[in-house]
Amino acid sequence: MAKCQEDLQVVHQEEVAERTFRLQLSSERIALTARPGQFVMLQARPGTDPLLKRPFSFHRIVPEKGLLEILYRVVGRGTWHLSQCAPETRLNAVGPLGNCFAMPTERSQGVALIAGGIGVAPLHELMVRLALNRPKNMVNEIHFFYGARTAAELIPILQYESLGISVHCSTDDGSRGYKGFVTQLFESVAARNNLLPDMVYSCGPLLMQYHMARWSLAHNVPSQLSLESLMACGIGACLGCALPAPQPDDPMADKYLHVCKDGPIFQAGSIAWTKIQTQPAAPLIFL
Amino acid sequence: MDQDSNATGRPPDLSVELGPLRLKNPVMVASGTFGYGEEYADFLDLRQLGAVVVKGISLLPRPGNPPPRLVETASGLINAIGLENVGVEAFLSQKLPFLREQQVPMIVNILGNTLEEYAELASRLDGVDGIAALEINISCPNVKKGGVLFGTNPEAAAAVVQAVRRETSMPIITKLTPNVTDIREIARAAVNAGTDAISCINTVAAMAVDVFSRRPKLANIIGGLSGPAIKPVALRCTYEVLQAVECPVIGIGGIMNATDALEFLLLGAKAVQVGTANFVNPQVTNQIVKGIERFLQVEGLATIEHFIGTLDSRCVFPFAEEACEP
Numbered sequence: 103m104a105k106c107q108e109d110l111q112v113v114h115q116e117e118v119a120e121r122t123f124r125l126q127l128s129s130e131r132i133a134l135t136a137r138p139g140q141f142v143m144l145q146a147r148p149g150t151d152p153l154l155k156r157p158f159s160f161h162r163i164v165p166e167k168g169l170l171e172i173l174y175r176v177v178g179r180g181t182w183h184l185s186q187c188a189p190e191t192r193l194n195a196v197g198p199l200g201n202c203f204a205m206p207t208e209r210s211q212g213v214a215l216i217a218g219g220i221g222v223a224p225l226h227e228l229m230v231r232l233a234l235n236r237p238k239n240m241v242n243e244i245h246f247f248y249g250a251r252t253a254a255e256l257i258p259i260l261q262y263e264s265l266g267i268s269v270h271c272s273t274d275d276g277s278r279g280y281k282g283f284v285t286q287l288f289e290s291v292a293a294r295n296n297l298l299p300d301m302v303y304s305c306g307p308l309l310m311q312y313h314m315a316r317w318s319l320a321h322n323v324p325s326q327l328s329l330e331s332l333m334a335c336g337i338g339a340c341l342g343c344a345l346p347a348p349q350p351d352d353p354m355a356d357k358y359l360h361v362c363k364d365g366p367i368f369q370a371g372s373i374a375w376t377k378i379q380t381q382p383a384a385p386l387i388f389l
Numbered sequence: 390m391d392q393d394s395n396a397t398g399r400p401p402d403l404s405v406e407l408g409p410l411r412l413k414n415p416v417m418v419a420s421g422t423f424g425y426g427e428e429y430a431d432f433l434d435l436r437q438l439g440a441v442v443v444k445g446i447s448l449l450p451r452p453g454n455p456p457p458r459l460v461e462t463a464s465g466l467i468n469a470i471g472l473e474n475v476g477v478e479a480f481l482s483q484k485l486p487f488l489r490e491q492q493v494p495m496i497v498n499i500l501g502n503t504l505e506e507y508a509e510l511a512s513r514l515d516g517v518d519g520i521a522a523l524e525i526n527i528s529c530p531n532v533k534k535g536g537v538l539f540g541t542n543p544e545a546a547a548a549v550v551q552a553v554r555r556e557t558s559m560p561i562i563t564k565l566t567p568n569v570t571d572i573r574e575i576a577r578a579a580v581n582a583g584t585d586a587i588s589c590i591n592t593v594a595a596m597a598v599d600v601f602s603r604r605p606k607l608a609n610i611i612g613g614l615s616g617p618a619i620k621p622v623a624l625r626c627t628y629e630v631l632q633a634v635e636c637p638v639i640g641i642g643g644i645m646n647a648t649d650a651l652e653f654l655l656l657g658a659k660a661v662q663v664g665t666a667n668f669v670n671p672q673v674t675n676q677i678v679k680g681i682e683r684f685l686q687v688e689g690l691a692t693i694e695h696f697i698g699t700l701d702s703r704c705v706f707p708f709a710e711e712a713c714e715p
Contacts, residue, residue: 105432106432107432145669151464153465153466153665154466196432196671332460332461334668335668337428339428339667341444341453341470341473342459344473345456346455355452378456
């Protein structure tokens with residue numbers, strides 16, 4: 103799976119939920135080898151400001167048509183510029199990067215996918231492939247837990263139920279589905295139905311991922327958590343996207359993994375969660 | 390016939406000499422922006438580079454700083470990686486063989502907390518097959534000990550260069566920080582202590598804060614600024630160093646394209662290092678080499694040496710010249 107650099111062309115872009123955009127890009131090379139869970143570094147705008155490319159996970163991959171889709175939320179200047187791109191705009195890209203979600207290798211009673219907010223982005227392609235290749239993937243039940251702060255932030259997910267996926271929604275304010283965090287919804291559904299998935303796939307805010315990691319370790323259920331970070335290069339050169347890793351021999355010693363090359367998919371136990379210093383996200387206000 | 394003209398149609402000669410070091414072209418990659426080379430092998434032909442300067446190596450592995458380690462600013466990037474590296478033993482056994490096979494001159498950037506560590510590193514790397522030169526890092530702003538502490542004092546800088554010089558017969562490049570009152574003093578001290586070349590600049594000490602959380606944007610609070618934002622500072626430093634010393638100078642700072650690279654060469658830098666641009670465009674160095682070649686063809690120059698250091702420092706207003714045209 104060689105990495106490459108190419109210009110992607112905007113085919114279509116639409117706002118699918120509040121400040122959330124789905125961007126379809128034509129790709130000659132990256133789409134051919136991209137796998138669910140991997141990501142692409144995408145230039146938001148020509149020139150040097152913003153300077154760096156932004157990492158985006160693949161939301162949909164259609165190699166036979168040479169198409170890629172990313173789903174992103176406008177959180178700063180880079181994503182704002184991206185949201186203004188019209189069809190036929192060419193955006194320089196580097197990819198596919200990072201590791202990918204591993205499919206179940208043994209017969210599986212069920213898997214759970216947990217998405218918090220824009221964390222739905224990388225789970226879509228994985229979920230569709232799990233559902234469409236059910237016999238080959240040996241997965242009986244697919245439970246999808248999808249939460250956001252409010253209903254307006256949820257992207258349309260009608261198609262999932264027709265694929266035989268059990269969908270469970272939550273919003274922090276109760277404007278749709280369960281009122282509360284998606285992790286609480288997941289835990290209550292799991293407890294009520296005596297559901298113990300064979301694998302948990304999860305993507306969302308860091309605190310949510312921490313909760314999923316703790317649940318996964320406590321219930322001895324393997325997990326694949328898609329994590330994010332600021333990064334400059336995406337290819338393991340800048341070492342900017344460091345996350346602390348546990349050092350069982352010497353808990354005080356520092357050791358770091360890098361989201362771009364060791365991830366973005368990590369198992370629950372591979373991150374020293376309590377060593378991460380979280381920063382509250384800045385509100386999207388251009389003063 | 391004008392010696393500069395290149396009517397033969399042959400591709401221009403891009404080769405340069407930096408003291409004892411001969412490079413096929415003046416475009417290198419800067420330490421810390423190119424890993425150990427293998428990270429970029431999918432994207433470009435490493436043999437087309439003048440040289441690869443690998444990520445700074447210390448005696449023992451270093452974990453680096455806690456995250457967040459990066460923040461993007463206007464046309465710039467502030468980093469506080471903290472010199473994360475695999476250490477000299479793992480470098481020699483795991484990282485060096487790949488680059489040696491690529492047949493590209495490899496320059497090893499070294500850093501230490503003490504004079505003894507610099508000396509020990511120089512002695513371990515001396516004469517190792519595949520290494521073309523050592524670059525002494527006395528300019529990293531992101532670690533508490535060593536690094537920039539040696540680079541901001543002429544006596545300390547001279548002591549590091551001497552310590553390395555005693556342990557190696559390899560060419561030595563000394564990489565300077567711009568975070569000093571007078572970079573010429575440090576450059577003179579390094580040359581008098583035996584460095585073969587100077588590279589400048591390392592990153593500019595910088596910080597960024599968030600008004601909503603009222604916190605710094607880097608865990609280390611202060612980091613080093615790189616990218617297009619620092620090119621004018623880098624040009625000024627390179628200019629000053631060139632005036633102060635006779636040895637070859639390598640220009641570094643904010644080079645994003647061939648024009649930027651040519652600006653440093655125009656001042657008199659024998660070569661350049663491309664850093665942050667590698668993150669943005671992993672193929673940029675190959676494109677810069679081609680761009681320089683094209684420039685020399687357009688200008689009718691047979692060799693890059695005919696362009697290096699040809700700055701005419703009498704500044705004229707651009708319109709004044711046009712106004713004089715008949």
